[in-house]
Amino acid sequence: MAKPNLFYAQSGGVTAVINASACGVIQTARTHGDQIGKVYAGLNGIIGALREELIDTSKETASTIAALRHTPAGAFGSCRYKLKSLEDNRAEYQRLMDVFKTHNIRYFLYNGGGDSQDTANKVSMLSLKEGFPITCIGIPKTVDNDLPVTDNCPGFGSVAKYVAVSIREAGLDVASMCESSTKVFVMEVMGRHAGWIAGAAGLAAEHEGDAPHIIVFPEIAFDQSAFLKKVQDSVKRFGYCAVVVSEGAHYENGQFLADAGGKDAFGHTQLGGVAPFLANMIKQQLGYKYHWAVADYLQRAARHIASATDVEQAYAMGKAAVEFALAGKNAVMPTIVRKPGKTYRWTVGEVALSDVANIEKPMPRDFITEDGFGITPKARAYFEPLISGEDYPPYKNGLPQYARLKRVLVSKKLPVWRE
């Protein structure tokens, strides 16, 4: 009987280190050639499985696979595609089973957030019913850091490092110009539901007066008068004010600042972006000259400034997923477990997929200062090790050299999938 193959797919928004997890999966599988046949990767994630578009990773050289460790974004393609419930669309699950059976896939490793862990869990259960058991292992990934149980999520540490470095640098810029020019700088960061990323930017402020002076969290309802007062205080005390705002910042009634009914507080239509919204509010109310930045994808793709801890953990999660599969585990996800003690140490744990599927972990209230605009020492202690260490990609002619895959597809054997 042919050795069982392994199917790996990337899911949801990509990160600076999701390919490091892919690298961990493929390199580990290759060292177990006696038990695992080929590693197939879904072209554009789970969509690739439905369409029977399977990338044969055995066609990629060892050096290309090694280069995945330092390559941002999803090298095989990812997707925003959530399988419906089994009841609502059994055909999709059936198709997955058909593709898996046809290509002798007995291992399914799904690299994503809460939705993906839910899908992997369902596939596992269905495969048992079908009498074609598939070992399903989740691999955690999300810049939002909102998966439960695991101490942190691969992808988060690098975006955290990016935002902290960026606000430190831009803060110095504003500080040096504020006497005669820009007095307020607003940087918008990701995190629609949780303020983990915004909070990490707070690491940049080590001494009194350092940027950022204000963080606007999605966990705290936006209080315009308290905010403006703090902006003014900062300008008076330090000469300038650097603000980090989460894209998920909202009013008491839940309305996002970024799309306050399509109108800002002054009746102007918004083209999106909470940073320009706040900057304009400050200009109107306080008269300060401002600049603003929206890092958007730059922050989650910034492999050039990735956290070495994050890269190491992303790789370890991919490696552990394969090892779990070979150890006969099923419907579980490896986790990062922080060991007690002052020196940061971590180890690999595990959790049942059913315990992480579709659960969001908010940032604890005691990570945020009482006034709602900063982070506490407890938050710093949590964040700091996650951004530690640098892991630079190789450069050529001044630019980082990222993996370019051949992405050779396996021959199709099934009818075309009608979407």
Next chain:
Amino acid sequence: MAKPNLFYAQSGGVTAVINASACGVIQTARTHGDQIGKVYAGLNGIIGALREELIDTSKETASTIAALRHTPAGAFGSCRYKLKSLEDNRAEYQRLMDVFKTHNIRYFLYNGGGDSQDTANKVSMLSLKEGFPITCIGIPKTVDNDLPVTDNCPGFGSVAKYVAVSIREAGLDVASMCESSTKVFVMEVMGRHAGWIAGAAGLAAEHEGDAPHIIVFPEIAFDQSAFLKKVQDSVKRFGYCAVVVSEGAHYENGQFLADAGGKDAFGHTQLGGVAPFLANMIKQQLGYKYHWAVADYLQRAARHIASATDVEQAYAMGKAAVEFALAGKNAVMPTIVRKPGKTYRWTVGEVALSDVANIEKPMPRDFITEDGFGITPKARAYFEPLISGEDYPPYKNGLPQYARLKRVLVSKKLPVWRE
């Protein structure tokens, strides 16, 4: 007689490497203690001279001064302040002369763009008339790269590297998600009058289909239908489209896209930002899901990804300025001279301040492709060496460690300056 002192000031928008020039000035002056007394730096640039707020750099340790080499922004403070003409405000020039005489300042090194070189030139001429000759040397600086004569300006190479790295990384992100999500990404970069920065982003595209697919230059009047057609072509061919747009992009009639009369093409009020403007235009006309980023100060402050060539040149300009002064030169500025040949080599040249003052160097038309949306091989050959090499700052706890100065002011001896 006391040894003459040297006055150094930073001017205009700061960069990732202007402090490397300061480092070059101070370290070089310190090795010539027999000829130069103290190095004073203007607190907030030339404003510091007018207010008699002179930072005594001799109070900073050798290691702090060395750390300036890897510290972004203006460590002594910079300003946007242009002296009026001699006729319009002779009092300002007189005040400068008074401060210089009072503090025995015989060397004036002014680190800035074209305006600053103009000021330095005027001070030189006035000092001769006054019978208190001051040696005035300019030090080139501007992210915009628009100073004439010098092959390039310190500060440009690092912002060029930042934008090229950023669009490469964000491009990979969009490429991996475009099958089911974002299809168009627009990144706005600096350069209100010249497209040097936008052009440098083009270095990221090494193979066909690589980001960026479109660059919108201020040198080319914006043609909406040609632009939209190219966006559509890119999405059809490559699955996505990554756009880099200069903040100075404008219509044929000179109107900036970013502030098209306060209204965008659809009658919506703009809060600023040409990136959201273009992204919205694409959504309205072509229906593609989009994301956009505005890097703003992040790009010019990004010392973490500085070009090693840029750092080296910035330092060399500061060093050369002191050496020029000691060699008896006056009213000149060191320049970067590119030597002929395939391998990039450069040397230090010089130019009279009168030949660089208030002159802007536009990007040559033959750096831009015929369709107006890309860069030519000639442009690549020019840009590439300028972003070459990495020069990472030291890190601690995951964050770059930048110099923190004491900024001890010299005792004032003159009446308060009335502004």
